[in-house]
Amino acid sequence: MAFTVRIIESSNARGIDPLLARRTRSQAAVVRRVARIVDRVRRGGDAALIGFARRFDRLTLPIEVTVDEMQAAAQTLPGDVRRAIDVAAANIRKVARRQLPRAWTSQPSRGVSISQRVLPLDRVGCYVPGGRYPLPSSLLMTAIPADTAGVKEVIAVCPRPDATILHAARVAGVSRLFRLGGAHAVAALAYGTETVPSVDKIVGPGNAFVAAAKALVSPDCAIDFYAGPSEIVVVSSSGRPAWIAADLIAQAEHDPDARAILLTPSRRLAAAVARELRGQMPSDGPASHAMKINGGIVVTRSLDEAIALCDRMAPEHVVCDTNAVAGRITRAGTVFVGDYSAQASGDYVTGSNHVLPTNGAARARGGLSAADFVRVTTVQRVTRDGLQRIGDAATTLAKAEGLSAHAASIEIRLTPRRPKKAGTKRSR
Numbered sequence: 001m002a003f004t005v006r007i008i009e010s011s012n013a014r015g016i017d018p019l020l021a022r023r024t025r026s027q028a029a030v031v032r033r034v035a036r037i038v039d040r041v042r043r044g045g046d047a048a049l050i051g052f053a054r055r056f057d058r059l060t061l062p063i064e065v066t067v068d069e070m071q072a073a074a075q076t077l078p079g080d081v082r083r084a085i086d087v088a089a090a091n092i093r094k095v096a097r098r099q100l101p102r103a104w105t106s107q108p109s110r111g112v113s114i115s116q117r118v119l120p121l122d123r124v125g126c127y128v129p130g131g132r133y134p135l136p137s138s139l140l141m142t143a144i145p146a147d148t149a150g151v152k153e154v155i156a157v158c159p160r161p162d163a164t165i166l167h168a169a170r171v172a173g174v175s176r177l178f179r180l181g182g183a184h185a186v187a188a189l190a191y192g193t194e195t196v197p198s199v200d201k202i203v204g205p206g207n208a209f210v211a212a213a214k215a216l217v218s219p220d221c222a223i224d225f226y227a228g229p230s231e232i233v234v235v236s237s238s239g240r241p242a243w244i245a246a247d248l249i250a251q252a253e254h255d256p257d258a259r260a261i262l263l264t265p266s267r268r269l270a271a272a273v274a275r276e277l278r279g280q281m282p283s284d285g286p287a288s289h290a291m292k293i294n295g296g297i298v299v300t301r302s303l304d305e306a307i308a309l310c311d312r313m314a315p316e317h318v319v320c321d322t323n324a325v326a327g328r329i330t331r332a333g334t335v336f337v338g339d340y341s342a343q344a345s346g347d348y349v350t351g352s353n354h355v356l357p358t359n360g361a362a363r364a365r366g367g368l369s370a371a372d373f374v375r376v377t378t379v380q381r382v383t384r385d386g387l388q389r390i391g392d393a394a395t396t397l398a399k400a401e402g403l404s405a406h407a408a409s410i411e412i413r414l415t416p417r418r419p420k421k422a423g424t425k426r427s428r
Helices: 013-020 028-044 046-056 067-076 079-099 136-149 163-172 182-191 208-217 241-252 267-280 286-293 303-313 323-328 343-348 384-400 404-414
Strands: 007-009 104-109 112-120 123-127 153-157 176-178 201-203 231-235 259-264 296-299 317-320 334-337 374-382
Touching (some): 007 267, 013 259, 013 296, 013 303, 028 182, 067 163, 079 136, 112 384, 123 182, 136 163, 153 182, 163 176, 182 208, 231 303, 241 286, 241 317, 241 343, 259 286, 267 296, 303 323, 317 323, 323 334, 374 384
Parallel strands (some): 007 296, 123 153, 123 201, 153 176, 231 259, 231 317, 259 296, 317 334
Antiparallel strands (some): 104 112, 112 374
16 A cells, blocks of 8 residues: 655644644553552562563563673674764763853852852663663663763663663763663662662653653652653755655654654645655554654745744754754754754764653753753852841841741841840849
């Protein structure tokens, strides 16, 4: 059966709305199942964890990978694979260093000093998927920013780590690596077991079970964000049809539920990309399914409308033609500009992080960065003169809010102390 491409007019609201809308499908059965797994690991520790690992991960080796195994892995890898991991790691680390917030001190008023401290988290957990193929790029993208931020212990979990994962763990600064995956791995990281230490934060992509587990443990352990299926939107009026089609197919390859969309004011480009998609699309697999069900080409009335529709969706990845267009796109996990900025290059080696917000979360934040692995706190110092300068404003606001004790705690410091009378004696 020939592959068909949906071309939709932007005036067709019934066609556009489902394509761009947030995907909030309820997976109650998944949540219930995951809740049972998380609870059993939380209560049962190693015994429950190893039981689930044998059942779901087909674990036969020791649960923890040794340092010697990590070091030996590099010797088994083809030289080009080892060098590619090293190049990706170096670029990710360069970008991560620039992402860290800085310490500073400011004096908003004389006698008042505010300092910002930047402190790394103590221990983080990096989830590395191990589905059809292990993903060393995901390990690099999560562990390197944590290591660069100065996190003391970086714990990684992957259900079936191969040599690429082991080498990536070594160059990324991973402290400990466990052969674990799924909801039970997330539970172990969140609550700890006899073998797996609990962490301050869990990061990294995963399937629906992993996402549900991260959401369930989030009241007790910080997470990066709730990750859904991958998304790409191409906003173009003059791009190369074959290259646009290749980008759409590449992102759709991640997941049958991925979304891959072209927004263009050019009917000629829309038709050309449709032809290329029919020619390049694999006959079967995640990419063809995703494009049939969740993808399409939207012909807009103008470039302005294409940009507006893109911002409405707030997608994970955006590809566009020029810097001018990129500057107008304000809601996206990451933006690729120009013909040669292949989206897939960002998945691996540009240095920018590929752990990105999906399902509209880009309305509020960007991708994972080194800043996600630090605590930014303030230190406040107020002198006597400083409190005298700001005290009246503080007490006035406290009383306006009906918090008289707040006001009193300031006023007691502003009230002059009565000096003790000298030479007084206690009467007998």
